Amino acid sequence: MWWQVTQLAKPKGIFDRELEWAELARFAADDRPGATLGVVSGRRRQGKTLLLYELARASGGFYFGATEATATESLRRLGEALGAYTGAPGPVQLADWSAAVDALLALGRERRVTVVIDEFPYLVRAARDLPSIIQHALTPGRPERTESRTRLLLCGSALSFMGGLLAGSAPLRGRAGLELPVQPLDYRAAATFWGIEDPSLAIKVFAIVGGTPAYRREYVQDDAPTGPDDFDGWVVRTVLNPARPLFREARYLLAEDPDLRDVALYHSVLAAVAEGNASRGGIAGYIGRKATDLQHPLTVLEDAGLLLREPDPLRSGRSSYRITEPLITFYQAIMRPAWTALEQRRGADVWRRSQRRYLSAVLGPRFEDIVRQWAIRFADPDVFGGIVAEASAAILTDPSSRTSHEMDLVALGEPPLGDGPRPLLAIGEVKWGRRLGVPDLDRLRRVRGLLLRRPGVDAAGARLLLASAEGFTDDLRRTAAELSDTVLVDVARLYAN
Known part of the structure; x- marks a missing residue:
């Protein structure tokens, strides 16, 4: 090359x-x-x-x-x-x-x-x-x-x-x-940099510190989890430890940018996104502002590289926001609500109480993002029947039943040279803490059926992807083995060459 x-x-x-x-x-x-x-x-x-x-x-x-x-x-x-x-x-x-x-x-x-x-x-x-x-x-x-x-x-x-x-x-x-x-390291490079070989552990660590190289050395004094059983202890003695520089780093990331003047407002916006409020209306409702008042703070956070706006490929004019820096997500979801207790060195108690919140607000969304990265950067094109140009979450509305279907992955191919619909290569369900089974595959089939009638995308060859850190039922594995349009992705596959 x-x-x-x-x-x-x-x-x-x-x-x-x-x-x-x-x-x-x-x-x-x-x-x-x-x-x-x-x-x-x-x-x-x-x-x-x-x-x-x-x-x-x-x-x-x-x-x-x-x-x-x-x-x-x-x-x-x-x-x-x-x-x-x-x-x-x-x-x-x-x-x-x-x-x-x-x-x-x-x-x-x-x-x-x-x-x-x-x-x-x-x-x-x-x-x-x-x-x-x-x-x-x-x-x-x-x-x-x-x-x-x-x-x-x-x-x-x-x-x-x-x-x-x-x-x-x-x-x-x-x-x-x-x-x-110069971007942060991707999830695969970060695992190598941290010396972590267990895929599940690598994802858990990445969901907190991301791919910032300095967090591996100076900020934790070269302290890395020795294995899966050491993850909880590592979080308490490094990220939640007031004596470590990493403890206050998320706050400093906002204070360092000269354009982030109203720090309290920006913290509230990021907290709203960390809580799962991805739309402008949802963010506005969370912080008690009008949606029209958020144009400036959202733009500033985007320009600062802390927030990313992702257009919904299935709903024109709609978009969602996500935090780009994992450490900020972790801070807003876990540390900020319990800051006093953490400063009093009660990190172990805070971490014990925060497990459900960590899974839903930090680990789950970051795992979805990792799967989308894998689809774009690392998956063989044969997996999707083409090169994935874009991958994002999306919501499909069924006007006949007035129901909405959330999809954790919508993978699009390159736009056509002339007029015509854009190829939809795959739709997917991504879950960290739940085994996926045949009912999940059936739901994706129904959604694909709706997409076949939708203008703007060509879903005729769309693959059905199911990704889970907990694995898959035996019935789903047997069914997928007999189908050419079904892709199963576990954590090991995300790191396989």
Whole structure:
């Protein structure tokens, strides 16, 4: 594959991230004349700094990590770093940010140089015109750009800010040759990273900490469950332990984004979603606001990467919301309602009382999401009779009986090139704590029958998927073995190659 061939070998200390490293290495190795710009974004704790620091080191480049400081102090720190990098007898004197950007471009006059500015939003907070200054510096035809081969990478964790850096009429729109998001590890990579081989245990851990690499090391002091019997103990001594950094992390995730000003409102919105209120109306009812008042907070949470809006593929104009960060779901559902008791170190009691809530509000929904990820990313196309382009939950309304049918999985294929319905590859039932049987398969058959008459989708070849962590009845297994349109997925299959 193309991403396996790069001029810079990925350091052994970086887990996974082959695609991200390959993109960064290709950008840094671009030998064309002229300075170029790249933007790297992602929530905190995903390993962006490690990636960029190692890239700068491997390529002999320059790395500067910004901090919260005044413009004057930031310029002084940058000048000191430039002086040390170039071997100058002292700090480089930078009169203003225009001079600073030109000094960074000047590093690439003699050779191709990777220049990393980490935590770029801190600099812009002190110097609002910095993006415009960079835009001007990268103006086509300007000698400072054309005579340089600086590969300038701007990195930041404030997703709402970084997302707007290249959008719409932003100054840097059209200037970047690389726009790289660094996402959390997927559920399979996370299991490997945590060293967990038991599939059920891996899902339970992922449902709490997700795929954020930092939560494996510093935040729990390398404490991982030793096996299925150690899971409850691990939760109490790490996630619910006030002495561990992970205990307050979900709160800090909201406090760190500068666009999340009304923190109480955003916590309430997230709590509503964690309680199963996925629609805008449901969220509004939970927090006591009008649905029309939620446009701004929902948009801000989406821009911050904490909330995801998923259109319902079967109901035009309808959508549902889900929390993207598992730790926030766990905090809102389990920790926030019992915060005082947790601070009093009664984590074991809280956890014992929270089992039913954990299964329904945390583990069950995350298991559904994992099955949808599997359908899109890991399942063989032959399983569904085609490549799954989208997978989501959906609600089908039967107008004749005025009943609604909830589906945990609706897998759609690629849109047709011309006019015509979109192929519906599969519908599914996903349950964590219940064995599935023939009645569940019969229900899916009835729903598929309704979909055959529905315009907009072609359900003629739709497979029927049943996924369960508890397994399946013998009758269902025998029935499925005789049918080509039925797919059974247990936890082992989700991790099988």
